[in-house]
Amino acid sequence: MGSGHWSTNVYSAAANYRAATGKSAFAYSDSGARKAHAALDPMNVGKRESRDSDEHPQSTPIAVLFDVTGSMGSVPRVLQTKLPQLLGLLTRKGYATDPHIMFGAIGDATCDKVPLQIGQFESDNRMDEDLARIVLEGGGGGQRRESYELAMYFMARHVSLDSMEKRGRRGYLFIIGDEMPYTQVKPKEVKTFVGDRLNEPITVEAMIAELRRSFEIYYIMPTAAGWGGDAEILGYWRQLLGQHVIALDDLDAVCETIALTVGLAEESIDLDAGLADLAEFGSAAGDTVGKALAPIGAGRGAVVRSPLDLGGAATPGGNERL
Amino acid sequence: MNHVAVVDLGYGDAGKGTVVDALCASEPVTAVIRFNGGAQAAHNVVTPEGRHHTFAQFGSGTFQGVPTHLSRFVVVDPLALAAEAAALGNPFHLLTVDGDALLATPWHRAANQARERQRGSGRHGSCGMGVGETMAYALSHADAPRVSDVLSPARLRARLAEVESCYGRLPSAPLDDVVEVFAAFGRLVSVVDSSYLDGLLQRGRCVFEGAQGVLLDEWRGWHPYTTWSTTTFDNVAALCASFERLGVVRTYTTRHGAGPFVTEAPLDLPEAHNGVGEWQGSFRVGHFDAVAHRYAVEVAGGVDALAVTHLDSPARCPQLRICTSYDLDGARWDRIVPGPFQDLGHQAGLTALLNRARPGDLERPGDWAARIGDLLDAPVVLESHGPRHTDKRFLAGVR
Numbered sequence: 001m002g003s004g005h006w007s008t009n010v011y012s013a014a015a016n017y018r019a020a021t022g023k024s025a026f027a028y029s030d031s032g033a034r035k036a037h038a039a040l041d042p043m044n045v046g047k048r049e050s051r052d053s054d055e056h057p058q059s060t061p062i063a064v065l066f067d068v069t070g071s072m073g074s075v076p077r078v079l080q081t082k083l084p085q086l087l088g089l090l091t092r093k094g095y096a097t098d099p100h101i102m103f104g105a106i107g108d109a110t111c112d113k114v115p116l117q118i119g120q121f122e123s124d125n126r127m128d129e130d131l132a133r134i135v136l137e138g139g140g141g142g143q144r145r146e147s148y149e150l151a152m153y154f155m156a157r158h159v160s161l162d163s164m165e166k167r168g169r170r171g172y173l174f175i176i177g178d179e180m181p182y183t184q185v186k187p188k189e190v191k192t193f194v195g196d197r198l199n200e201p202i203t204v205e206a207m208i209a210e211l212r213r214s215f216e217i218y219y220i221m222p223t224a225a226g227w228g229g230d231a232e233i234l235g236y237w238r239q240l241l242g243q244h245v246i247a248l249d250d251l252d253a254v255c256e257t258i259a260l261t262v263g264l265a266e267e268s269i270d271l272d273a274g275l276a277d278l279a280e281f282g283s284a285a286g287d288t289v290g291k292a293l294a295p296i297g298a299g300r301g302a303v304v305r306s307p308l309d310l311g312g313a314a315t316p317g318g319n320e321r322l
Numbered sequence: 323m324n325h326v327a328v329v330d331l332g333y334g335d336a337g338k339g340t341v342v343d344a345l346c347a348s349e350p351v352t353a354v355i356r357f358n359g360g361a362q363a364a365h366n367v368v369t370p371e372g373r374h375h376t377f378a379q380f381g382s383g384t385f386q387g388v389p390t391h392l393s394r395f396v397v398v399d400p401l402a403l404a405a406e407a408a409a410l411g412n413p414f415h416l417l418t419v420d421g422d423a424l425l426a427t428p429w430h431r432a433a434n435q436a437r438e439r440q441r442g443s444g445r446h447g448s449c450g451m452g453v454g455e456t457m458a459y460a461l462s463h464a465d466a467p468r469v470s471d472v473l474s475p476a477r478l479r480a481r482l483a484e485v486e487s488c489y490g491r492l493p494s495a496p497l498d499d500v501v502e503v504f505a506a507f508g509r510l511v512s513v514v515d516s517s518y519l520d521g522l523l524q525r526g527r528c529v530f531e532g533a534q535g536v537l538l539d540e541w542r543g544w545h546p547y548t549t550w551s552t553t554t555f556d557n558v559a560a561l562c563a564s565f566e567r568l569g570v571v572r573t574y575t576t577r578h579g580a581g582p583f584v585t586e587a588p589l590d591l592p593e594a595h596n597g598v599g600e601w602q603g604s605f606r607v608g609h610f611d612a613v614a615h616r617y618a619v620e621v622a623g624g625v626d627a628l629a630v631t632h633l634d635s636p637a638r639c640p641q642l643r644i645c646t647s648y649d650l651d652g653a654r655w656d657r658i659v660p661g662p663f664q665d666l667g668h669q670a671g672l673t674a675l676l677n678r679a680r681p682g683d684l685e686r687p688g689d690w691a692a693r694i695g696d697l698l699d700a701p702v703v704l705e706s707h708g709p710r711h712t713d714k715r716f717l718a719g720v721r
Contacts, residue, residue, distance in 0.1 A: 088409075
């Protein structure tokens, strides 16, 4: 009977009590902050790490980055309130072993002050703190493109995963947004926001190929967002990511959608079982999630997740580290 | 005032949380009062809109906006409380805590986990939250940390330092950091004295929410597979002069971790909210054990009414039965006679017998709720067919 469900970490408790002392859940952003919080600033960070531990020997890294530009409207705030439930959903049904979750935010590097914010991989509710620190700049350029490719660059080159390095298991990257990436990773933006020196631009296709060595990449487009459901944008992403593009009717179902996608890819469940789980939890999201994931889950049981060859051979198609 | 105490007659997990939520949804409730256990409670409540929360220290009426009072019998864990509160949106305005309640510290938790680890395969099924360790420490230390200490920094530090030195080398956070976070807890939570509870009880109907179950009771359960907690109505009686005793059972019997489980069977009854816990071991299921539940009713001093949960399960599980007697070495055994109170030797002997017992008479009733009511000799006033309060049916003559 009972459970150790709630974190008993001294430091997260202290942070929670501080947070509860009459402050908004988005206190950092609402206080007028216009630069990335130190904990989320991608500048010169080395690597964000997902490491196995005694407590979590088989870590499964899951990164969720969402677009915080103006076209997304209130979507980021809804995401900030929904995403803390993600860990519970993943662990309760055992969809993924030892999930480590990272949150981050994506803006437009051509015009925003804070176009990239990336937290740490956490296995307890410290990740909620990262969510609370995200600056919701609400900028963006209106050209139907945001700097998703810059975020991909960071995730490909500044993340280190034990799941990958020790066991050849890729992590999961969910990008939630409503626009297209720019066609190239630009050296100047990388220098300005990440600190690395690039000799030449990297095409978005090459960036994705490189990123796929360490992550399964999914793009979720909430249809409530500005360009939500736009056929050109969805089509562009489908060209880049194939069936890993998810159109989501109801933002309230975002955690369930991510959890089931991971469960499907980990072969912990098939879509029917996942939807039955949602019904059992009393989640009203079943219809939305079923519709959103039908292209991924229908008729094929589970998505096969191929372990990568760790033999050291060059991965074809990828852009070599500069 | 018509107060009601909700107690699980089995090994926990029968659905106290969902019953408390339904009671709070059906009529005005002044407060939900916790009277045993601590942060290891895990009461799952699902709202009609689909929001799920595993209540541990906040009462299961929180979604209905009902305040929670943690009485002096609760072991309060400020660290787990912070995390739970955050998940609920920090509704600290709904919480009051009796200053006499014991505080669970990181050292108690570390000691609890170390002890369970030493037991190896003979684990008791503890939750690893240090609740039992906190109780044990308080028995031998008059200056055990209590909730009111968080209001007095010097006393808090001295008492936590004493715990730290008692457990010595066990890993934990530095004393200074623990003092700081416990003090932060004190600044945010309303700490009250015992007269506050009397005021609540006079103001209106209160629901006492039990943790765990009678078959895990420290004195009446199958020793040593029990909890350091009084899970019967005894604590409620110490807090409140008059109340209705509502026993909760589910249509099949479940238990976490080790210990006798006579009717355990490989039934296909998947569980939404109970998985395998690192400290608790696996979640076990079996036929409804009427023999053990009748014993629970007897040692709890009787119940006035029953809530039967999971009434949707028998239809999904054709093999499910009710066990009305045990077979013990060829003899039929249909009543477990309670031994002398607080005689752990007797309870241990009982455990040995139960480990040899096998299900005897098994039956499959047409009306599960009515049959369970007959067997436990109490009227069923609440039927539950699902996790939401809207899945509950109150029967005539509830109150």
